[in-house]
Amino acid sequence: MTNKYVVVDVETTGNSYNRGSRIIQISAVVVKDSKIMEQYTSFVNPEMPIPAFIKDLTGITEEEVTNAPTFDEIAADLHSILEGAIFVAHNVKFDRSFVAGELKSAGFNNPIEKTLDTVELANILLPEANSYKLEELSDEMELEHLNPHQADSDALATAELLLMLLEKAKSLPATTLETLCKLSKSLNNNMFSFFESIKKEKAGQLEHLQDDLESFRGIILKKKRIPDQEVSLQVVNYPKNENEKISLLQNSIRDFEARNGQFEMMDTVYESLDTDIHSVIEAGTGIGKSLAYLLPSVYFSAARQEKVIISTYTIQLQHQLLDKEIEVLENALPFSFQTALLKGREHYINMLKFEQTLYELDSSYDETITKMKILIWLLYTKTGDRDELNLSSGGKLYWKRICNDGFFVEKQIDPWTCHDFYLYSKRLAENANLIITNHAMLVADLNSQVLPPCSHVIIDEAHHLEKAVRMKLGQQLEYNNVKYMLGKLGTSEKKKRFYKLDRCMAKSSSVPAFQTYLMDRAIADLDIETDDLFILLGQFVKFHRTNKSKSRRIKFRLTDNTKATAGWQRVLMCAERFLDFHKLISSGIQERLTLIKKNPPVLSAGELAFLEEMTGFYEDWLDLGQHVRQLLLPKESQDVIWLESDEKCTPNRTSVHCQPLNVNQFLSEKFFKENKSVVLTSASLTVNNTFKFFNKEIGIDSFDRIEKKIASPFPYEKMAKIFIPTDLPEINVTPMDEYVESIACHLIGTALAAEGRMLVLFTSHEMLRKTYELLSESNQLADYVLLAHGVSSGSRGRLVKSFQQFQKAILFGTSSFWEGIDIPGEDLSCLVVVRLPFSPIDEPVTAAKLESVETSGKNAFSAYSLPEAIIQFKQGFGRLIRKQSDRGVFFVFDQRIITSVYGKAFLRSIPPVKMETGSLEYLIPLVEDWLKKK
Template identity: 75%
Template structure:
């Protein structure tokens, strides 16, 4: 690309020039003829104080800028560099506002006319990037970035990123560039100029599409790959001996360790398949359970020509299995085998719908960016799976329009049928030996047979199975979803898709019986009843909340028999009946029109066919919403629990209604264990009090013959962990929440100073976490520490964990999701603190209903349910500390009940035998310091 680009980065004293923040460092990298030609960098004396957090972030303080020039002294040189160039930056609005402000303040006319934002370009050209932050993009793209948050390093990294994005854009096919140019007209002019200049260069010469790509209906996409099975080259005999397993795995696994527990687990899994017996296996941290079940599964599957389904709870583990363990085993075993990953169809793009949305004018910014990034993504995706994409919230809303949501029109008329990604994933699964899926998809299969038939299943992360089944079998209704569906149909202020249906219906002679004006009134009525319904529900939550001592946590209210008999619920029922009357009228109108159009489907254009498919999907979703209202509010099931939920303010538009089966053991007994020859369930935490009894009862396997095995972790916990229990903390019930939080904060400050951070603190309450965080944040004693808290600090769980690992002195506070699934090996995590034993709150709707059910059966609710559930969670939390044999750390339990209660010993017995010390915290601190110094 011709022209001069200047890539700029500034470090500043704050976020806003107009509010008084000023530049403290500036760097400008000059890019000409697709290469870096020069760089200018200077510290700047801002003539205002530099805040401490800016010093910590950038490493730039008063010493660095004291003798530096004021911006006015270098303004002429900066103006000369920028004059006539295109201004490029990562988050260009920020850098441009400061440079323009400083130049104008120095008396210069702002020379910046054209800008390019590398965040925007990266969003389009790197659709699968995990993050678009400069530091993380630099890591992903392996760009040199020596000192992040200093202008010279940031500007150079941004320039390298820009050149890489430029090269990527030059390699795009002409057809893709043409579509990007068309869509760019909805964005700023510089993005359009960027793509147009590249297109102009490419259109002037002949271009052939690479062999791995194909051009279809104006879109270039990657050809789908079909793997052929190869004949075995050696014996299919399962390696039964230890030496055989070592010989197989040792050459291919880096830092291979011979683990007897892993080898024994392999034999157990193979034996359960061979004898058609179910198995329940607890494999401690470090056993290597994934290889432990994959290797025997592969041998058994290929030898007996039987598919095996592997189900996990998390998407991360699904991809890890395919990208890590399966790759190792493909090189290890002496024969070929095939694998396939399959998810729910809503994960896959519907190409017919996507194609038609490309013609829509006046898309929003998020929609436009998402369309552009999908066009680039289609050049590289083999799956069409949205989990590969990094989508904004607006992008996710757009995805709902173009996903493969299960609606069905005649595939014979769909020009994209051969290229359908969901059908392709099903075809791969139909021909695969090993099928990897998730618990949600597995439950869907148990209900409707959506997976290839297989009598053999491995369920990893099996401690999540009960909750996954309850969630999948349950129903949920929220205000925003109903409004979203109404928005798709249209409102009186907007042109309705309903009337587009009328336009298509006019092509046939039959006239619908439900007239447009009837539906129009019904839409208005349904909007009004939706508002009224959720206002009533939120008021019920508020009235209950007013008597609750804890005001700020998320509000939940179980709809009990007492509530159902009250006047408030009767109002809800009457409103729901009016809602359903309007819903029925709209459904009839849509159904009639769809039926008429479907009669003439063969005469529809591609655009009309895409609209018909979208509306068919809408109608299915609309019908489901009506049945949800009827089921959630109008009926009562003794075997189910219903509750209302909202944010702490109990706002109507944040309120939702939930209904789930109370127990799923009978469902799994009949659909899973009875219908399959062998189901292997495994996790690091399945036992409580050294027995599988609680887990077996919860999932309904207790009446079936099964193998039960426990394989302990190979780690030397006695040498790696010390358990410390401070005895000078108050009982939570004896003091106020504020006083208890103060005690926790004081203890955490002392522990943090002794361990130098590297500390994960696990809470059971968001409210307690927030109060503790505020106290720690206000304390002057932790000024050298980075403090991160889930739900308080910005970012997802994975983002917080990554930030935690980047800093030496870091403290991470987390709740429920942080008790498991976090892997922080090495010295990054040296201290784990459990603030409270993880009992589920008794006022949680599902927990309270389960406790009632247990009590009615004549058992003790605490010992039969609350205690074993908490022990399993406690074991998961403990497992965060030691992730490899070289790890070393301290484990604090702040809850006195672990030593003062009768049941406390059950928690201690649930974890490996380790050194225990208890006493006042001041007496424990020297022990902590001595323990961590021993290496």
């Protein structure tokens, strides 16, 4: 019998029916036979005022509900609609609680017996969705959703989503459905019934797997194929003149515009690769630098039969290169080439471990959902890369169990060898002309060769290289991570790893089993020492802290003086006890694994998966001991070590961090010396028209190189204008709260003039939060949508998308918003820099660098602080103009840009544009006039 679904959405006065909140609008959509049959919608008089924030969120007014029926008056109709149906909602617990509560209050029995949550269902069936919020899913799936947060529109969008998910579920292979049914038995909301009914519906149908799918050991997954490496028989000549480049690209790029700067960069990159010389290229906004380095790289690779590595800082750009720029070149070039994306092995799923976890009977809710979504994902993933998945926090912990983190199992006895995603990605890379990776992977490869041999590298977003290297070479010690690892060893029968190791060992050796209880005791003792260690670290931070702010994490750098205190000596003694127990456990694991490797037994697939997991765990376990020694025990080092915590300095919020002070020598010896040609490019590399600061920071200053600064093709003087208010207080001598009030007042005036469409860049999250709160409370921007990073919910990408959806919106951002976001067109007309982006002098690495520069006899401000801030400032300015038709205003609220000696250096760093200074009252008409000319 066909299921009848009723998709329900309610708008309410609050979050809890039991606490007095009531329904103000309800909509029910009847779905049957894969069709929407009817929709019932009604406003509801809640017989109480509607809170202001609910009015703002939903757009529902008091007038609309005053004359509406009470719930009692519509209860009979709703009861009739719901009877015998499966109750469906997006976050079903919320809607069900209100409907059931209102029906009971009206004297009706509860007709809701079966429920289905489309959040949960989408989580399983749409594993790659960016978000599972209804509004965002509707956008991504292109479902009609005209009025978010109104019940009729929400219910209809949810019904459309349900139909789409039903069709997707019906298209699943029978084997996959069978496993989903088994896993879903432990879930709520009748998920088992949902998949079971679809399985029964398909039971009588003859099924043939799609040609691109295969079944292996009870799991259906996409077939893998290594592309043939076609050797071009024709001579591959790089198009050196402009007409050749235009002819090549204009037929494959829509609205192609010939840009001299792009052609100049292409020639520079090709020269660098072809003559085996390094190069540093600053390419202004609008150059089209991705294509400018990809095209010559492909020609060079095809002509010389050598690989080229392309390294980026962000995952987003890696995939953009593959999905967009590479596709353009494939259509444009007269010969074929191969491209591969390669990441660290922990990014890839280990199918042996995943297969064995499917048989576990006691998985948590998050683990079960993640297993189900991975089964769906395997039907179409070509990479097995976790970055394709939207994982919950619990899902990320589960991924640590099943990722490709160790190779204990000999590949010839691993049944999944031919389906191993990590080995597959390496094989693709071995056959590729271009290998796309990231800075972190590139650095890791310098110490352990994973990437195929290659001596020609392109570094995009090169201004991040120094930071990426520091982070990759750095270490950290976190309470939660240590506890997680101890939990992995476990003391319960279910997780007693040493007991399982002894069982495996007994199959391979006549050596008597070890005394597992001794290891259990060591684990318990180490668990206690972990608590003690992080309590002592927290107390140390609390005693020495100088920052009294309650809105940011505390960072405290360790110096020789602080290490000489009695408090630190107590930390050292505890760390030594920690390492004693850690060493005992390490020896136990190593001894067992060594015996098993010496005499490989015949093991079940489950035992093989366990050993694979333990091998990866053992590597991480050894790293933990190394981190404790290097971070806490006395040693001579140039590394910067610091403690982080919150205002309460609790153990689970306390961590220890370490990064090298400088990486220039490391890069010089390990990277630039070892490669024939490295091309470094970014939009922001020069300071005062020289690459001197950048070259020294990354260690390329002693090598022969090409240096090229290619200006943006945009006529900035016609597109942008700088405004600097002179009636703001001096930033360094004004109390925070007073300064924030002034900033807020100026932002109100600026926002009104620009009609929103404004990005405000801060250097301090505390100042951002206080400004946001002040503007929210003032009600002077009531018609504007205020979005603040770290305050408003959502990721950086989601906040940017929300910002673009509203005509009158203001987006507040800190460090990550100064670069890497792209808001072209009228969505962004006004950019405000609140403070010049100098790094805080108490930030541990910055403080250590400043001391080091001073010790060398140089002025730390001019030699380090100023150049670093200028590069960040250039990045910030680059957010305003993204394409030829853009036009906007650039506000700098920090008067130091015109009053200080160094201020002109900031202005010289950006393209020449007209500047206006004066009181805000004087500037506002000029802003309005400039923007009206758009």
